[in-house]
Amino acid sequence: MAAGLRPGRALLSRRRGALCALLRAARGLAARPETHFGFQNVTEAERREKIYQVFENVAEKYDVMNDSMSLGIHRVWKDILVHKMNPSPGTLLVDVAGGTGDIAFRFLNYVRSVRERQLQQKLRNHQNLSWQEISKSYQEEKSNPLGDSQVVVCDINKEMLKAGMQKAQHLGYSEGLSWVLGNAEELPFDDDKFDVYTIAFGIRNVTRIDLALQEAYRVLKPGGRFLCLEFSHVSNPLLSRLYDLYSFQVIPVLGEVIAGDWKSYQYLVESIRRFPPQEELKAMIEDAGFLKVDYQNLNSGIVAIHSGFKL
Amino acid sequence: MAAAAAGSLRRAGWRLWRGRAGLRCQLYAPQQGLHASAALRRASEEQRKDPPPSPSTQQQYDPQQTDPHPEQEAWNPQSSYTGQGGQQSEDYESEEQLQHRILTAALEFVPEHGWTAEAIAEGAKTLGLSAAAAGMFHSDGSELILHFVSQCNSKLSDLLEEEQKQVQLGEAEKKPTDQFLRDAVEARLRMVIPYIEKWPQAVSILLLPHNIPSSLNLLTSMIDDIWHHAGDQSTDINWYTRRAVLTGIYNTTELVMMQDTSPDFEDTWRFLENRVADAMNMSSAAQQVQSTGKALAQGLMGAAVTITNLTGLNQRR
Numbered sequence: 001m002a003a004g005l006r007p008g009r010a011l012l013s014r015r016r017g018a019l020c021a022l023l024r025a026a027r028g029l030a031a032r033p034e035t036h037f038g039f040q041n042v043t044e045a046e047r048r049e050k051i052y053q054v055f056e057n058v059a060e061k062y063d064v065m066n067d068s069m070s071l072g073i074h075r076v077w078k079d080i081l082v083h084k085m086n087p088s089p090g091t092l093l094v095d096v097a098g099g100t101g102d103i104a105f106r107f108l109n110y111v112r113s114v115r116e117r118q119l120q121q122k123l124r125n126h127q128n129l130s131w132q133e134i135s136k137s138y139q140e141e142k143s144n145p146l147g148d149s150q151v152v153v154c155d156i157n158k159e160m161l162k163a164g165m166q167k168a169q170h171l172g173y174s175e176g177l178s179w180v181l182g183n184a185e186e187l188p189f190d191d192d193k194f195d196v197y198t199i200a201f202g203i204r205n206v207t208r209i210d211l212a213l214q215e216a217y218r219v220l221k222p223g224g225r226f227l228c229l230e231f232s233h234v235s236n237p238l239l240s241r242l243y244d245l246y247s248f249q250v251i252p253v254l255g256e257v258i259a260g261d262w263k264s265y266q267y268l269v270e271s272i273r274r275f276p277p278q279e280e281l282k283a284m285i286e287d288a289g290f291l292k293v294d295y296q297n298l299n300s301g302i303v304a305i306h307s308g309f310k311l
Numbered sequence: 312m313a314a315a316a317a318g319s320l321r322r323a324g325w326r327l328w329r330g331r332a333g334l335r336c337q338l339y340a341p342q343q344g345l346h347a348s349a350a351l352r353r354a355s356e357e358q359r360k361d362p363p364p365s366p367s368t369q370q371q372y373d374p375q376q377t378d379p380h381p382e383q384e385a386w387n388p389q390s391s392y393t394g395q396g397g398q399q400s401e402d403y404e405s406e407e408q409l410q411h412r413i414l415t416a417a418l419e420f421v422p423e424h425g426w427t428a429e430a431i432a433e434g435a436k437t438l439g440l441s442a443a444a445a446g447m448f449h450s451d452g453s454e455l456i457l458h459f460v461s462q463c464n465s466k467l468s469d470l471l472e473e474e475q476k477q478v479q480l481g482e483a484e485k486k487p488t489d490q491f492l493r494d495a496v497e498a499r500l501r502m503v504i505p506y507i508e509k510w511p512q513a514v515s516i517l518l519l520p521h522n523i524p525s526s527l528n529l530l531t532s533m534i535d536d537i538w539h540h541a542g543d544q545s546t547d548i549n550w551y552t553r554r555a556v557l558t559g560i561y562n563t564t565e566l567v568m569m570q571d572t573s574p575d576f577e578d579t580w581r582f583l584e585n586r587v588a589d590a591m592n593m594s595s596a597a598q599q600v601q602s603t604g605k606a607l608a609q610g611l612m613g614a615a616v617t618i619t620n621l622t623g624l625n626q627r628r
Contacts, residue, residue: 223439
């Protein structure tokens with residue numbers, strides 16, 4: 001796994017990473033496609049392999065760890081994402097790197113409540129309904145509570161999908177939900193299929209972000225929306241110092257204590273630092289062809305939601 | 312499921328069609344492959360590289376364009392690819408124009424859904440876009456209302472220009488000011504009638520703090536327009552008082568109209584007539600007060616001089 005990374009040497013690994021970067025710059029461009037895994041430099045194939053293993057290891061304790069690391073705030077972030085999406089009934093959503101299904105469940109809840117409100121509004125507007133019409137509308141509510149909305153959860157990692165399916169069963173979500181194994185850089189879907197494409201805390205782990213963005217563009221219908229929720233760059237210097245302190249000192253320890261896996265959470269915090277900042281990601285999204293690209297910082301940059309439209 | 316299959320078939324069909332369009336447009340930017348959506352990507356890249364194209368530069372790109380108003384409608388690479396309002400290509404349109412098109416299409420769903428994001432989503436669907444395109448706009452529907460108001464204002468402006476042209480050509484009589492104002496306000500308010508049921512909602516949304524600058528802007532420019540066409544050329548305080556008075560008349564008449572149930576809003580137009588008459592009287596009343604005041608002042612001065620003369624206090628003579 002991560003060579004030379006021992007528990008408690010977080011600082012050393014950072015210096016080593018910086019040294020590696022210097023060496024690489026001195027050498028000039030490497031021959032093989034070099035990319036990063038946290039603060040190490042690895043080939044693309046190695047990176048994919050390592051990331052797969054990381055998520056295989058954390059799949060079972062993923063939700064618990066999310067809650068403990070972000071002090072439960074990740075739920076608010078995901079709620080804000082779905083609120084921003086404001087899906088109407090009949091929307092087709094693909095949640096890529098959706099793993100344990102957080103976004104998918106929130107989407108289903110939202111769409112269900114919008115549908116209920118729509119049916120209530122319809123009843124209220126028509127004031128001279130016969131008993132037949134009223135009972136028909138109640139039947140409609142029971143037979144089609146989601147209004148034909150569907151969500152496809154796509155993830156590259158089988159363990160994460162398994163954990164998600166178990167959670168869905170446990171929470172009672174069955175309708176309008178499907179689970180697909182797939183790579184974000186090469187989605188197993190047709191062109192022009194989905195209304196909304198979301199990727200929450202997943203695009204950081206994709207090796208070729210530009211390919212993933214191009215795939216997103218491909219599978220979206222004209223008028224479709226791309227939404228990306230991801231850790232991003234904090235510009236406030238004081239907050240940035242506190243955040244770094246918390247990330248590098250507290251999170252790997254939590255990982256060891258709760259999930260028994262220091263290295264995976266070390267990778268997590270390092271990968272956040274290596275991810276492009278808001279403006280750069282915005283430029284990459286525009287390059288893939290999206291229009292009206294914009295981002296919204298949550299918690300002053302700890303997390304950012306990027307949004308773009310295929311027009 | 313069947314609907315989804317039909318939808319994907321339809322989209323596959325359009326994709327083929329667009330693919331052909333992509334083939335013929337190869338001279339524009341051969342970097343991307345002949346991907347079905349290459350045309351859109353190319354166009355958006357071009358738009359980002361150049362500043363938003365003016366209608367004249369757009370002319371260079373497509374000599375076969377049949378639509379005389381390029382800024383109003385999207386236009387097509389070849390004349391054979393003309394959909395009857397529905398699946399038209401948005402390739403050479405800017406984002407703004409597309410947004411305008413979506414909002415215009417959304418207006419017909421307003422009586423049913425109100426001034427909300429749902430109406431915008433329905434409008435986007437009629438243009439062949441996904442309902443998610445409504446996410447481009449604010450979720451409370453303010454852009455839809457502002458778009459509608461500015462559309463009404465430009466329609467009013469065109470109407471007034473027409474009238475002015477007719478008067479200049481001698482085809483029509485020049486109307487007296489009060490009649491002119493009455494007709495202009497009535498014409499403008501009649502444009503709201505199709506949406507009158509949901510109009511109170513619209514007015515309340517326009518009064519939200521983040522909408523006030525734009526709505527105030529639209530209102531003042533409309534009133535200014537009316538006065539300009541009425542022939543107002545004042546350069547003193549009258550400029551402000553006239554506009555303030557007309558704004559008051561317009562707003563109160565709008566409020567009356569919202570709860571008017573008489574046939575064809577007769578009560579509203581009568582209310583408007585009375586208010587305009589009041590305004591006219593007010594200006595003549597102001598003049599009268601002024602002249603009365605002057606006369607009164609003179610009278611008092613004269614009385615004071617007479618008294619001082621009588622009592623012998625006036626030593627000067």
